[in-house]
Amino acid sequence: MQQLIEAVLHHADEQAVLQQLIQTLSRSNQRYFLKNEIIHAFADYCHEARKPAHFFHSSHLGTLIQYSHELLLEEDCIWLLLRPWIGGQQIWCLDSELTKAQVMPPKALLEARDRFVGRAQDQLFEIDVTPFYEHTPKVDDPRNIGQGLAFLNRYLSSQVLNDRSYWLETLFDVLHRHHYDGIPLLINDQIESGEQLAEQIRQAIQILKSKASDESYQSVHAELQPLGFEPGWGNTVERVRGMMELVDQMVNMPQPAILEAFVARFPSVFRVALCSIHGWVGQDYLGRSETLGQVAYVLDQARSLDRKLQEEIHLAGLDMLNIQPQVVILTRLIPNCEGTQCDLPLEKVDDTNNTWILRVPFREFNSKITDNWISKFEIWGYLETFAIDAQSRLLEQLNGKPDLIIGNYSDGNLVASLIARQLNVTHCNIAHSLEKPKHLFSNLYWQELEPQYHFSAQFTADLISMNAADFIVTSSYQEIVGSPDTFGQYESYKCFTMPQLYHVINGIELFSPKFNRIPPGVDERVFFPYSEARSSEHRDRLTYLLFEQEASHILGKLADPSLTPILAISPLTAVKNLSGLVECFGRSPELQQRCNLILVTSKLSVDAAINADEAEEIEKIHRLIDYYQLHEHVRWIGERLSNPDLGEMYRSIADRRGIFVHFARFEAFGRVLLEAMVSGLPSFATEFGGTTEIIEDDKHGFLINPTDLDGSTRKILDFLDRAYADPNYWEQLSAKSIQRIHDEYNWQHHTRQLLLLTKLYSFWNYVHRESRESLLHYLDALFHLLYKPRAESILEEHQKI
Template sequence: MNNLIQAVVNNSDEKSALQKLVEGLQATGNRYFLRNEILQAFSEYCQQAQKPAYFYHASSLGQLLHYTHEVILEESYIWLLLRPWVGSQQIWRLTPDLADLEEMEPKDLLEASDRYVNRSQPNLLEIDFGPFYASSPSISDPRNIGQGLTFLNHYLCHQMQEDPAYWLEGLFQVLHQHQYDGIPLLISDRIHSGDQLARHVREALKFVSQRPADEPYEKFHTEMQGLGFEPGWGGTAAHTREMLEILERLIDTPEPAILEAFVARIPAIFRIAIVSVHGWVGQESVLGRPETMSQVVYVLEQARSLDQQLCENIKLAGLDFLGIKPHILILTRLIPNCEGTQCDLPVEKVGDTENTWIVRVPFQEFNPKVTQNWISKYEIWPYLETFAQDAEVALLKHFGGSPNLIIGNYSDGNLVAFLLARRLQVMQCSIAHSLEKPKHLFSNLYWQDLEAQYHFSAQFAADLINMNAADFIVTSSYQEIVGTPDTMGQYESYKCFSMPQLYHVLDGIDLFSPKFNRVPPGVDERVFFPCNQMEKRDTKCRSEVENLLFVREAPYILGQLDDLKKRPILAVASVNGIKNLAGLTEFFGQNQALRDRCNLILVTNKLHSTEAINPAEAREIEKLHALINHYQLQGNLRWIGIRLLSPQLGETYRAIGDRRGIFVHFARFEAFGRVILEAMVSGLPTFATQFGGALEVIEDGTHSFLINPTDYEGTGQKLLSFLDQCDANPEYWQEISNHAIQRVHDEYTWQLHSRQLLSVAKIYSFWNYVHRDTRESLLNYLEALYFLIYKPRVEAILEQHMRR
C-alpha cells in the first residue's frame, strides 16, 4: 500500500484529485465515510472533472480508493482504513496537504474514531488477542480461510514427518485416553508406547485378516484384547481390518487424506449438548420467535442429523454390542408463561430421533415479572451465568456424565457454552448464525446511545469471549468470516473496533486461525422437495395451501389476485428492515412490465402492526401497507400474514412450482439464507441478494441468480430476461429448476454437515491435546475479561429489570 499511496501523492494530477475529493467530502458536513460513500463521491468527482473512464478504475488513486473502506477527516489529519485483501487491514494517516503520510497502529485509528463521536478518553482498556495466536500455526492464503480441518490435517501430517517419534507418541496418548463411562476403547494398558502401538497394529492386522470378513467383532473381541485392543475398531472383521490398515498407513506414511479418514472413524463423540438459550425452542407450532425462528429450525434439524450420524458411527465402530448409544440434549430455557405451548415442559423428546431430547432449565427468579416470560435476545444477559450453573446440574443428570462436545448457538448460547465447557473441561464449538455488530451500522461507536434498547456493551464483550474461547467455530459461509473484497465479514468486524469510554479492541480475533471451519447446513428434504414428486405430496395439505395462497379470504390475508394465470413470484421472510420486503414491494410496484406478467406473493408471520413485538417491526409492517396502497397492488399482490407449519411451507414452494413460479429473496444482507436452500431444493428458480452467503450458494445464471436489491433497474432486467427465456423455451424453467435441486444435493445436505462437523470436532480434540498449555493461558485471559467487562455490564441490566 505504501507504493500505491506514494504513487498518488507523487503524481500532481492524482494528488490534486485526492485533495479535491477530500474537499468534497468535507463539504457534506460529515467527517466519517464508508466505502460506498467514498466511491460514490469519487465517481461524482470524475464526472464533474470529465476524467476518462480509466481514471476511476485503473489510476493509482482509483485503486487506492477501491481498497479504502473508511475515511475519517480531522482538522489536522486524514485517516484511511485500507483493506489490501480480505482479512487484512492497514491504517494510514495523511496531512491535508498530503505532504506527510505514515502507517499507524490500530490504537491510533480507534482514538481518532473516539474523537469523531466526542467521547475520547485517555488510558482506555486495550484488548489484544494477538499474542495468544502468535505461536499457533496460521493459514497464509486468504482463500483458504474457513478450511481449518483441511489445514490442520496437512499441518499435523507435516509435523509427523518432521518428528515421527514425538507425534507417534502423541497419537498413542490420544487413542489411549478414549473411553465411554469407564469402558476402555481402542487401546488398553497392555500397550504402553507409540512404538509398541505400531508393532501391535501389525500383529492385529495379521490376526483379523484371517477372520471371515463379516464376522462380528464380539466373536473375536477376546483375542483382540490380548493384543491390547479394545472395542471401537469396527463392527466386523472387515471394518476392523480397514481401520487398522488406515492407522498403519498413517504411522508409516502420514498424509492428510489418511489422517482425515482415520480421525473420522475414531469413536470419540457420544454425548452432545446443543445450547440455544433464548429461542422459544419447541417443535412445529413453536419454532422460535421471529428473531430466533431460523436458529431453532437449524438446531432441531442439526440435532436430528447428528443423532442419525452418531448411530451410524457407533454401529460402524462395533460399539453397539456394548449397548452404547448416542445422547443429544438441546439445552434451552423453560418459560413458565409459555402461551399454551410446551415450552414449560422440563423435558421433551425430539420427533424422528432415537436419543435426542429438549431439556429446559428455568431462569432463577430475580424478578418473576421478567423471568416468568419470554425475554428478548437483547435483554437476556443477566440470567446466563446462573442459568449455566443450573444447566450444568441438568446436563450431568440427563447424560449421566459430561458431554463430549458442547455446541453454542448465537451470542447468548455461546456464552453459556463457554461457561459450561470451562467448568466441565470439554470441547466447545461456536456457531453465531448472525452477529449483531455488523448488522447495526456504527453500533460500537454509538453504543452508549443504543444501550437502553440493545445492551451492545454486554453483547459485544460476550462475542469476543465466545469466538476466542471456542475450540473451533463453524460458519455457514466464507463471507461470515472475512466477507468479500468489497465488504468486511461478520467476524472481521470484531478484528479492530472501539467502544468509546469502555475499551479498545486492538486485535479481537485471528481471522487466519484454523479454528474457523465452513460447514454449511442442509435442509429437511422430508419437507422440502420438488413439486413433481407427486407420490410424496399430501393431497389434503396441497389443497389447503393452494386455497391459502390464491383463493381464501381471511383477516390474516391481504389482496385478491385479479389474474391467476400470471406467473407467481414468492417471497418468504419475517417483516424487518434487513429482510427488506418493503423494498421488494416498492420494486415490484414501480416495475409495470413485471406487474403485467407476474403476481407477487408475500409469506410472513404477521399482517398487522398490532401484532408486532417491537416498534421497528410495527413500522416495517405499516410501511408495507403504505406501499401496497400507494402502488395500488391489492389485485396484483397477496400477503399471507400467518406462521405456516413446516409441511405447509414446503407445500407453499411446491404450489409456486406447479405454476412455474420463481422465488425472490430481496434482503439487504443475508448471513446465509436457509430459505434460499429451501426454495432451490424445492425446484424454484431463485433470485437472491448478492450481499451475504448467497454469493457462495448461487453460481449466478447456472441454477439460480444473484440480484442487487438496491438496483431496481438491474434486478428488473434480470427477472424479465428470465421470463423472456422461459417464454421462448418452455424447457428453460425446468432446466434451471433441475440445476438448483442438484446444487443443494451436492453441497448442502445435513448428512454432509454432520459428518464434517464431527470430523472437525475430532481433529480439534487431537490438536488441543498437543497444544493444551497455550490454550489455558488464553482461557485465563478470557475469564478476566468476563469479570472485568462483561459481568459489570449485565449487573447494570439486572438492576433495571429488578425495578420493573
C-alpha cells in the same frame, strides 16, 4: 500500499484530484465515510471533471479508492482504513496538505474514532488476543480461510513426519486415556508405549488377514484382547483391519487423507449438547420471527446428529457395549409459554432415537421478567446463573459430560463457553448472524443504543465465546472475512472501539485454523422437489390459501390468479426488506401485468408487531400497497405456517412455474433460499452476503442488487422472457437448483464434517493444551472485568420494573 500511496502523493494531477475529493467530502458536513460513499464521491468527481474511464478504474488514485473502506477527516490529518487483501487491514494517516503519509497502529485509529464521537479518554482498557495465537499455526492464504480441517490435517501429517517418536507417543497417550464411562476403548493396559502400539497393530493385522472380512468383531475379540485391543476399531473384521492399517500407515507414511480417514473412524463422540437459549425452542412452535431460522437449524442439526451418532457407534462395533448416543438441546424454560410446550422441562424430539429438549428456567430475579419470553437484547444478566444451573441438569440428563457442546447465536455461545470451560469439553461456536455488523456504527454509538440493545454486553460476550471456542463453524466464507468489497461478520470484531469502555486492538485471529465453512442443509422430509409424489389434499389446501382464500389474516384478492407468481417468505425486518420488494413490484407496470406477488410473513397487522422495527416494516408495506394500488396484484398472508405447510407452499408456486425472490439488503447465508431451491423454484437472491456462495449467477439462479430496483426488475423480466421463448428453460433452471442443494447443502455432509472437526480439534487441543489454557485465563478476566458489570447493570434495570 506504501508505493501506491506515494505514487498518488507524488503525482501532481492525482494529488490534486485527491485534494479536491477531500474538500468535496468535507463540505458535506460529514467527517466519517464508508466505502460506498467514498467510491460514489470519486465517481461523481470523475464524471463532473470528465475524467476518462481508465482514471476511475486504473489510476493510482482509483486503485487506492478501491482499497479504501473508511475515511475519517480531522483538522490536521486524514485517516484511511485500507484493505489491500481479504482479511488484512492497514491504517494510514495523511497530513492535511497531502505531502506525507504514515502507517499507524490500530490504537491510533481507535482514538481518532473516539474523538469523532466526542468521547476520547486516556488509558482505556485494551483487548488484544495476538499473543495467544503467536505459537499456533495459521493459514497463510486468505483463499483458504474457513478450511481449518484440511489445514490441520496437512499440518499434523507434516509434524508426524518430522518427529515420528513424539507423535507416536502422543497417539498412544490419547488412545490409552480414551474410555466411555470408565470402560476402555481401542486399547487396554497390555500396551504400554507408542512403539509397542505400532508393533501390536502389525501383529493384529496379520491375525485379521486370515479371517473372513464379514466376520463380526465379537468373533475375534478374544484373540485381539490379549494383544491389548478393545472394542471401537470396527464392527467387522474388514473395518477393524482397515482402521488398524490406517494407524500403521499414519505412523510410517503420514498423509493428510490417511489422518482424516483415521480421525473419522475414531469413536469419541457419544454425547452432544446444543445451546440455543433465547428463542422459543419447540417443535410445534419454531421460535419467534427473529429466531425461527435459528430454532429450525438447531432442530435439524440435532436430528442429523442423532442419526449419524447411531451409525458411527454401530460401525465402530460398540453395540456390544450397549453404548447409546444422546443429543440434548439446552434452552430456557418459559413459564408463561403462550400455549406452547416451552414450559415443559423435558421434551423428546420427534423422529429421533435419543434426542431431547432440556429446558432450564432462569433464576427468578423479577418474576415479571423471568416468567416471560426475554428478548435477545435483554437476556445477558441471566446467562451466568443459567449456565451454572443448566450444567448440573445437563450432566444429570446425559449421565455424564458431553463430548461436544455447540453454541448457537451470541447467548448460546456464551453459555456453551462457560459450561465447556467448567467441564473441559470441546466447544463449537456457531453464530451465522452477529449483531455488530448488522447495526451500522453500533459500537461507536453504543452508549446511545445501550438502553434498547445492550450492545456492550453482547459484543463483549461475542469476543469471549468466539476466542474460547475450540472451533467455529460458519455457513459461508463471507461470514468470516467477507469479500473484496465488504468486511466479514467475524472480521468486524478484529479492530473496533467501544468509546469510554474499551479498545479492541485485535479481537479475533481470522487466519486461525479454528474457522471452518460447513453449510447446513434442509430437512428433505419436508422440503423436496415439486415433481415428487405428495398429498393432493395438502397441495389443494395450500393452493387455496395462496390464491383464493379470504380471511382476516390475508390481504389482497388477485384479479388474475393465473399470472406467474413471485413468492417471498421473510421475517418483518428492515434488513429482510420485504418493503423494498413491494416497491420494486409497484414501480413496474410490466411486472404487474405478468406476475402476482405473494408475501408470506407471520403477521400483517401493526397491532401484532412485537417491536417498533417490525411495526415500521408492516406499516411501510401497507403504505406501498395503497400507494401503488396493488390490492389486485399482491397477496399478503400473515399467518404462522408449519414447516410442512411451508414446504408445500414452495411446491405449489413451482406447480405454476413461479419464482422465489429474496430481496434482503444483506443475508448472512439464506436458509430460506435453500428451501426454495430444493423445492424446484428458480430463485433470485440478494448479491450482498453469503447467498453468493449458494447461487452462481445465471447458473443455479440469479443474484440481484436490492438497492437497484430498476436493475432487479429487468433481471426478473429477462428471465420471464427467456422462459416464454423456451418452454424448457424454466424446467432446466429448476433442475439445476434442486441438484445444487442436493450436492452441496445437505445435513449428512454437515454432520459428518462436524463430528470430524470435534475429534480432530479435541486431539489438537490435547497437544496444545498449555497455550490454550493461557488464552482461557485471559478470557476469564474479560468475563469478570468487562462482561459481568454490564450484565449486572441489566439485572438492576429489570429489578425496577
